[in-house]
Amino acid sequence: MIVVTGATGGLGSATVENLLERVPADHIGVSVRDVAKAQHFADRGVRVRQGAYEDPAALRNSFAGAEQVLLVSGNDPAADVVGLHRNAIEAAVAAGARRILYTSQQAAVPGNPYLPSELHIATESILATSPVAWTALRNGAYGPLDQVLGPWQQTGEIARPQDGPVPYTDRADVAEATAVVLAGDRAFDGPITLTAPRAVTFDDLTAIASDLTGRTIERTVLDDEQWVAEEIMNGVPEQAARLMLTWYQAGRDGYFAAADPLMTELLGREPSSATDRLAADIAA
Numbered sequence: 001m002i003v004v005t006g007a008t009g010g011l012g013s014a015t016v017e018n019l020l021e022r023v024p025a026d027h028i029g030v031s032v033r034d035v036a037k038a039q040h041f042a043d044r045g046v047r048v049r050q051g052a053y054e055d056p057a058a059l060r061n062s063f064a065g066a067e068q069v070l071l072v073s074g075n076d077p078a079a080d081v082v083g084l085h086r087n088a089i090e091a092a093v094a095a096g097a098r099r100i101l102y103t104s105q106q107a108a109v110p111g112n113p114y115l116p117s118e119l120h121i122a123t124e125s126i127l128a129t130s131p132v133a134w135t136a137l138r139n140g141a142y143g144p145l146d147q148v149l150g151p152w153q154q155t156g157e158i159a160r161p162q163d164g165p166v167p168y169t170d171r172a173d174v175a176e177a178t179a180v181v182l183a184g185d186r187a188f189d190g191p192i193t194l195t196a197p198r199a200v201t202f203d204d205l206t207a208i209a210s211d212l213t214g215r216t217i218e219r220t221v222l223d224d225e226q227w228v229a230e231e232i233m234n235g236v237p238e239q240a241a242r243l244m245l246t247w248y249q250a251g252r253d254g255y256f257a258a259a260d261p262l263m264t265e266l267l268g269r270e271p272s273s274a275t276d277r278l279a280a281d282i283a284a
Contacts, residue, residue, distance in 0.1 A: 001065050002182050003029040003097075005051070005088065006072030008037040011103065011142075011175055015070065016041060018179030031062035053084035059091035068182055069097045073104065073120065077239070085123040089130055097132060101182065104136040106167075106193055107255040114250035115243055124191065135188045137178060140169030140195030141247075141256065145277055148247070149202070152209060152217060153282065158202050159220040161227050164251035165199035167259035170272035177266045193260040200274045208275050212282055224248075 002019060006012035007030035019028050025045030032038045033052050042048040051062030053074060063069055069092040074081045085102075092100050108120035120136075127134040141148070145168060152158045177194050200208075206219040222230070224245055231241035250256060263271050 001027055001029050001047070002068045002070070003031055003063050003066040004070045004072070005031045005053075007041065008032050008034065009072060011171060011178075012070075012072045014172060014175030015178045015182075016046065018176045019183060020044065020046070022179060022183040029062070029066065031059065053088050056087045056091050059088055060095050063092050063095035063097060066092070066095060066097045068099045068101060069095075070178065070182060071100060071102045073102065073123070075116075077243075081119050082122045082126075085119075086126050089123075089126055093130055093132055099133040099135065099187070100127060100130065101135045101137060101178075102127060103178075104138045104191065106138045106140045106195055107250070107258075108136070108138055108191070109255070112250050112255045113253065114246045114255070117250070128190075133187065133189060135181065136191040137174075137181070138191050138193045139174050140167045140193070140259075142169045142171040142174050145205075145274075145281060148244075149205065153213075156215060157218045157220055158206050158209075159222055159227075160202060161224050161245065161248040162221050162252050163202045163248050164254055164257060165201050166251050166256040167195035167197070167199040168274045168277065169194070169196045169263070170277060173263060173267065173271040177263050180266045192262060193258075194263045194266075195260050196271050196273060197259050197261060197264055198273065199257050199259045205274060205278065208278055212275070212279055 004012050004016050007016050029047035030038055030041055031049055031051035035048050035050050038048045049062035051059045071088050074084050089100060102123060104120045104124060108117050124136045149158050150160055174194055181188060202219055206217050209217040228241045228245060232238050
């Protein structure tokens with residue numbers, strides 16, 4: 001059995017949907033905080049059990065019988081995320097899982113200034129010392145492009161700090177690739193990187209956006225502190241703005257520059273490109 005945590009969230013839910021196309025429903029389980037929100041999976045034959053990273057006993061029950069467990073990483077800035085991940089890893093081991101897969105982040109390596117990297121590095125370290133096989137899915141940035149580009153469609157301008165090349169990746173592709181790994185016969189030990197095949201900069205995206213819209217979109221490089229101040233003025237909490245700033249800093253330091261071909265291999269097709277994603281945003 002394959003058990004997926006966070007199955008009512010965006011990535012977890014999409015992964016389960018992809019698994020249902022590849023393995024029988026009764027070979028899939030989900031561990032969720034609120035079982036009512038996963039009723040649509042139960043109706044299709046998926047095993048649904050309550051489990052939360054804060055409750056190791058419930059996790060052990062929800063992981064029972066699992067050969068593989070997919071741990072979707074937590075993102076609560078107020079929580080001890082590494083401690084919660086440790087709970088989940090220990091529960092999966094106690095439940096007898098043969099392999100733990102974890103949704104990590106591209107370039108989860110020492111020195112990366114992007115703050116969540118520290119959480120992923122620590123969690124991967126826990127996995128490395130666990131007694132079972134493990135795979136860290138180091139996913140490329142798959143959040144909405146507007147999150148990093150800002151409201152360029154309204155302003156005609158990408159006004160952000162200095163950036164660097166990033167292989168912006170579609171969440172739907174990440175979910176499909178994750179399901180392929182879970183359902184496949186090929187074992188991946190340790191970290192693997194799942195990204196779109198090409199890294200692009202804001203200059204590249206500005207040119208792409210101009211071509212797609214027929215407008216002249218401008219790229220304006222803002223000073224880091226100027227950008228933080230503007231974000232705060234727009235109602236963004238300072239902590240959140242400074243967290244995002246570390247992402248731009250990591251990009252311009254080259255941490256996300258290396259695109260990886262593995263996702264293309266797993267999908268058997270070209271993943272969605274930045275152009276595809278911008279076009280979809282414009283059409284929405």
